[in-house]
Every structure is written in structure tokens, then in C-alpha cells.
Amino acid sequence: MKKSLLVIVLLLIGCAPWVQVGGLYKMESHNYSVELPQGWMRWNKGDQLLITRDGVPLQNIQIIRRNIEEPLKYTKRKLSKTMLPQEAAEVILDNVASNKDISDFGLVENTPLRVSGISGFKAIYSYKTKDGLKVKSVYCGFIQDQWFYGINYNAPERHYFDKDITTFENVLESFKLIKTA
Amino acid sequence: MRYAVFVLFLCFMITGCATTNLPPVTKDSKFEEDEKRLWLRSEEEQKALNRSGIIYRDEDLDAYLNGIARKLQPPEVYARIPFQVNVIKNNLLNAFAYPNGAIYVHTGILARMDNEAQLATLLAHEMTHATHRHMIEQFRDVKNKTAFLATLQVTTAGLGGYGSLAILLGTIGTVAAVTGYSREHEAEADREGFRLMLNAGYDPTEAPKLFLHLKKEVEEEKTKEPFFFGTHPRLTDRVENYETLLKTHSQGHQESIQNTEIFLGKIRRVILDNARDDLKAGRFKIAERGVEKYSKIESESAEAYCLLGDIRHQRGEVNDVETAKDHYQRAISINSSYPDSHKGIGLIHYKRKEKTLAKKALELYLSLSPQASDRAFIEEYIHQCQEGGKE
Numbered sequence: 001m002k003k004s005l006l007v008i009v010l011l012l013i014g015c016a017p018w019v020q021v022g023g024l025y026k027m028e029s030h031n032y033s034v035e036l037p038q039g040w041m042r043w044n045k046g047d048q049l050l051i052t053r054d055g056v057p058l059q060n061i062q063i064i065r066r067n068i069e070e071p072l073k074y075t076k077r078k079l080s081k082t083m084l085p086q087e088a089a090e091v092i093l094d095n096v097a098s099n100k101d102i103s104d105f106g107l108v109e110n111t112p113l114r115v116s117g118i119s120g121f122k123a124i125y126s127y128k129t130k131d132g133l134k135v136k137s138v139y140c141g142f143i144q145d146q147w148f149y150g151i152n153y154n155a156p157e158r159h160y161f162d163k164d165i166t167t168f169e170n171v172l173e174s175f176k177l178i179k180t181a
Numbered sequence: 182m183r184y185a186v187f188v189l190f191l192c193f194m195i196t197g198c199a200t201t202n203l204p205p206v207t208k209d210s211k212f213e214e215d216e217k218r219l220w221l222r223s224e225e226e227q228k229a230l231n232r233s234g235i236i237y238r239d240e241d242l243d244a245y246l247n248g249i250a251r252k253l254q255p256p257e258v259y260a261r262i263p264f265q266v267n268v269i270k271n272n273l274l275n276a277f278a279y280p281n282g283a284i285y286v287h288t289g290i291l292a293r294m295d296n297e298a299q300l301a302t303l304l305a306h307e308m309t310h311a312t313h314r315h316m317i318e319q320f321r322d323v324k325n326k327t328a329f330l331a332t333l334q335v336t337t338a339g340l341g342g343y344g345s346l347a348i349l350l351g352t353i354g355t356v357a358a359v360t361g362y363s364r365e366h367e368a369e370a371d372r373e374g375f376r377l378m379l380n381a382g383y384d385p386t387e388a389p390k391l392f393l394h395l396k397k398e399v400e401e402e403k404t405k406e407p408f409f410f411g412t413h414p415r416l417t418d419r420v421e422n423y424e425t426l427l428k429t430h431s432q433g434h435q436e437s438i439q440n441t442e443i444f445l446g447k448i449r450r451v452i453l454d455n456a457r458d459d460l461k462a463g464r465f466k467i468a469e470r471g472v473e474k475y476s477k478i479e480s481e482s483a484e485a486y487c488l489l490g491d492i493r494h495q496r497g498e499v500n501d502v503e504t505a506k507d508h509y510q511r512a513i514s515i516n517s518s519y520p521d522s523h524k525g526i527g528l529i530h531y532k533r534k535e536k537t538l539a540k541k542a543l544e545l546y547l548s549l550s551p552q553a554s555d556r557a558f559i560e561e562y563i564h565q566c567q568e569g570g571k572e
């Protein structure tokens with residue numbers, strides 16, 4: 001009995017809503033479209049779109065749209081409609097750095113970037129996971145009306161980060177808002 | 182997380198069972214192997230901490246703090262425990278001592294103090310943990326030492342956003358800073374520390390005040406910090422103990438050194454830097470309180486007015502932007518070559534689409550601070566101002 005229960009649980013876990021992707025992907029409910037890389041797997045979790053090729057710990061790209069009124073998970077600071085890209089970047093980076101599960105956060109670069117024609121930021125940073133793995137990330141984001149859009153790439157610094165950075169840049173380049181104010 | 186809380190609870194249970202009593206360190210004290218190993222480990226953790234980049238570097242301040250520490254202990258104790266006070270650049274309410282006499286005081290707690298007597302209270306409390314060998318007493322009371330240390334390492338993983346700081350403090354540092362010692366050990370540190378500050382001629386009425394301030398702040402701000410001096414029950418204990426000691430032990434005490442001006446003069450930079458860290462963490466009220474405290478010491482400071490402007494600008498509540506603008510303008514009137522005030526004004530104009538004014542202020546900022554870390558962003562804003570469009 002216990003064994004069959006375990007099998008059912010394992011099957012259910014195995015059936016996480018991962019879908020193979022490739023090509024144009026429209027997220028009308030979140031007002032954006034993006035070209036997803038061929039052969040990667042996608043998982044939509046709430047406001048977050050997560051894609052990976054070899055598994056989330058090895059490389060992942062996340063696209064998120066969140067209401068700026070919504071509190072961030074780790075920082076006390078809040079986003080606001082009137083924030084400039086640099087100010088939004090500071091809040092987002094503080095949120096990343098305040099995550100209890102990471103250590104050795106280090107900012108490599110924080111520069112302006114236009115995403116879908118809107119002024120935003122591009123931050124590159126690294127950190128260590130609880131298991132001591134050094135991860136490098138790129139976080140691009142911007143605020144449009146009451147929404148914050150973030151496009152984020154994470155991969156182990158050694159070997160994996162360089163492998164898929166071009167894929168991430170292509171995803172970023174293809175990101176478009178469907179309707180702009 | 183639940184596991185870590187459970188482990189932490191276990192540690193408190195263990196530390197609550199302290200029974201071993203060792204005599205305080207004297208010049209003739211000889212340490213056994215386990216205590217020597219504890220010292221060696223402390224030294225290793227201390228070296229790692231000093232290399233970590235979180236030490237607040239200010240030679241004058243270090244000399245001052247160590248001078249106060251020397252007043253509290255006789256030279257023969259110093260000969261056996263070479264006390265060394267350092268400051269950690271971190272806005273949490275925390276201070277702790279390693280068994281070998283290395284004492285670390287966070288900028289957060291230092292910035293909250295009013296005078297030298299309060300500093301002496303804290304240092305004397307921490308020194309007592311080392312002179313009265315609380316760490317080894319605690320260690321000897323645990324049967325399985327290896328498991329005890331391993332358990333504590335796991336505990337650091339459950340410290341929320343402060344986990345990475347706990348990693349830097351090391352195992353012994355975390356015991357001293359987070360779990361603290363048993364109530365008996367802490368009460369002994371209060372008692373002996375009070376005696377030391379009293380003997381050094383400090384005003385005993387100041388002893389409970391520091392902890393009262395901290396307790397009030399923790400209550401007002403509803404702050405949840407994991408470190409010893411940031412937790413409400415531990416602060417309540419300190420206040421009660423020092424108030425009792427004040428009633429019973431300070432009768433007939435003649436001297437009452439506070440050295441408020443000297444103290445505030447020495448830590449004024451810490452107050453401002455700490456306020457900046459509080460702003461970074463979104464603790465607007467605490468940050469503003471810090472700058473106001475600094476302004477009482479240094480009334481005409483462009484840097485302080487600019488920081489007040491940043492606090493209001495970032496908080497963004499009703500009338501905050503106007504107040505921020507006033508602060509920036511005041512800063513400019515005090516020192517027109519301080520770059521950040523021009524940036525603050527420039528960004529306010531930029532947000533209001535007052536492009537000409539924004540461009541002028543932002544260009545001035547860059548000319549005064551050519552190496553600014555946010556140069557790329559500012560250049561982008563200037564570029565936007567040049568693109569035309571309605572003002």
C-alpha cells in the first residue's frame with residue numbers, strides 16, 4: 001500500500017507542468033511576447049515563466065511580471081511607479097542580496113538598458129548557493145505603469161553561464177510588450 | 182527553516198544547563214587542551230572575519246575603542262587576554278566577544294549609543310564573557326562536543342537574510358552573537374561588567390539606558406533581528422538586570438564620567454555611514470533618526486542634508502519630494518561642490534520632466550564626480566533630456 005502511494009506521489013511530481021518550447025510565445029494575460037529557444041522546457045508558475053534546457057540548477061531564464069504594489073520577498077524596500085531604472089535596480093538587487101539562501105553576493109555591473117523600447121536596467125552579479133555553488137546572473141528589468149517586468153538568467157559561473165548567455169540575449173532581444181501605454 | 186528553529190531551541194536548552202564553574206582568568210591561569218583548541222579556533226574564525234571585507238576601517242576610532250577597553254581591565258588581565266576591539270560595518274544591533282578577547286561591535290549598535298559610559302557598559306559586558314570563560318564552560322557542559330559544533334553550523338542556515346553574515350562570523354562567533362550564553366552567564370556578564378564600568382569611574386545611570394533605547398526601538402519598529410542585542414527578551418533582561426544593579430551597587434559612587442562630546446566626535450562618521458546602510462535596507466525612520474543625530478554633532482554638513490534628501494526622495498510619501506528638494510538645496514548652500522546633492526535635485530527635475538534643469542544639475546554632478554559608479558545611468562538621463570519633447 002505504502003509502495004503504491006509512493007509511486008503515485010512520484011508520478012505526480014514527475015508530471016510537473018513542463019512543456020517543450022521553441023519559437024514565438026505570447027503571454028497575452030501578462031502583456032508580452034517573447035521568442036523562446038528551441039528544445040528548452042517551459043513552466044508557467046503564477047506570474048513567472050521559467051525555461052531551462054538541462055534543468056533549473058544548470059541554467060534557467062525567468063520572465064516575471066509583478067504588480068509594483070506587491071511586496072518583494074526578501075527586501076523591505078518597495079518598487080514604485082515613479083522610480084527611475086537605477087532606483088528600480090537598487091531595489092531588485094537588494095531583494096536578491098537579502099535572500100537567506102545565498103551568500104557572497106557581488107555586483108559586477110549595473111547599467112541602463114532599453115527593453116522593448118522602454119528605459120530599464122541590466123545588472124550582472126554573482127552569489128553562492130547554500131551548497132557552495134557559485135552562480136552568475138543577469139537581471140534586466142523595467143517599470144511600465146503599475147507593472148515591473150524582469151528577465152533574469154541564472155547559471156553556474158563555471159562552464160554553464162557562458163554556454164547559454166547568447167541564448168539569453170536572444171530571448172531578451174525578442175521580448176516585446178504587446179500593448180504599451 | 183523549522184528544523185533550524187528546532188536546532189536553535191535545542192542550543193538554548195543546552196546552554197541553559199550550564200553547571201561548570203571555572204575561576205576567572207588571572208595572569209597565572211593555565212588553560213587545558215580543550216580551551217587552547219577553542220582559542221585556536223577563535224583565532225582562525227577571527228582571521229577569516231578580518232579578511233572578509235566587513236570590518237569598518239577607522240584607525241582613530243579603533244584606537245579610541247581600545248583605549249576605553251584598557252580602562253576597564255587591569256593590565257594583568259590584558260597580559261593573559263589581549264583584548265582587541267573591532268567594528269563591523271553592519272546596521273544590526275549586535276556585539277560579541279570571542280573567548281580569546283577579540284570583541285566585535287556592529288556599527289548599528291555603536292551608532293545608537295549616546296556616550297562613553299554606554300560604550301563602556303557594552304564592552305565590559307562582552308569582556309566578562311572572555312575573562313569568566315563562558316564559552317569553555319558552556320562547551321564542557323555538552324557531552325558530545327563535535328555534535329554541538331556541527332549543530333551550531335546547521336543553525337546558521339536558519340538565520341533568514343542574515344545567514345551569510347553568520348557564515349562570516351564562524352561557529353564560535355555565531356554562538357556568541359546569536360544564541361548568546363545561558364541566562365546565568367549573561368547575568369554574570371551584566372554584574373561583572375557593571376562593576377568594571379563603575380570602577381573605571383563611568384556614570385552608572387547610563388548602564389541601563391543603552392538597552393532601554395534599543396528595547397524601545399525594537400518595540401517601535403517591530404524589528405526582528407536574530408542577534409543577541411536585537412531581540413526583545415534579551416534586551417528586557419539587560420534593562421532589568423542593570424536597573425537592579427544600579428539600585429543596589431551604585432550607592433556612594435562619586436565619579437560619573439560620560440564623555441558625551443568626545444564619544445560623539447569619535448563615532449560621528451559611524452552614525453552617518455550606518456544611516457546610509459539603514460536607508461539602503463529601506464529603514465527610513467531609523468536612517469532619518471541617525472542623520473538627525475549626526476546633524477546635532479555636525480550642524481552644517483552638506484553630506485547629512487543630502488542624505489536626508491535621499492531618505493525623503495526614496496520614501497516617496499506625501500510631500501516627501503518637496504522636503505527632499507529643500508534638503509538638497511540646503512546641502513548645496515552649505516557646500517556647492519558636494520556632488521550627490523546636484524544628482525538628487527537633477528533626478529527630481531528629471532522625474533518632473535523639467536529637462537533643462539535636470540540636464541544642468543546632472544551634468545554638474547558628473548563634472549564634480551567623474552568616476553561616479555552610476556555614470557552610465559546619469560548619461561542616459563542626460564541623453565533623454567537632450568532628445569526634446571515637452572517640458
